[in-house]
């Protein structure tokens with residue numbers, strides 16, 4: 001009985017850590033746009049290089065949002081951020097309501 005509860009806690013911790021890391025990656029790519037743009041402008045990159053950098057950023061954005069979309073909730077095993085076609089990067093599972101930091105809340 002105790003082993004089962006401990007295993008579930010470990011599963012929740014690992015699953016939630018994976019979700020948190022994917023969310024961090026997503027926000028990092030999203031918020032890297034403006035600093036990246038300012039650095040490119042400061043370096044006086046040509047418009048073709050700016051176009052390639054923008055395309056690279058869009059590609060990275062698609063990848064990290066895709067990763068955040070498919071990550072599953074460790075409790076209900078459904079996509080954590082996705083309900084049907086809607087992607088909601090909220091801090092609770094959109095299906096069972098498991099909080100992103102449920103493993104860190106003291107009991």
Ligand SMILES: [Zn+2]
Nearest residue numbers: 073076093096
């Ligand atoms: Zn869930």
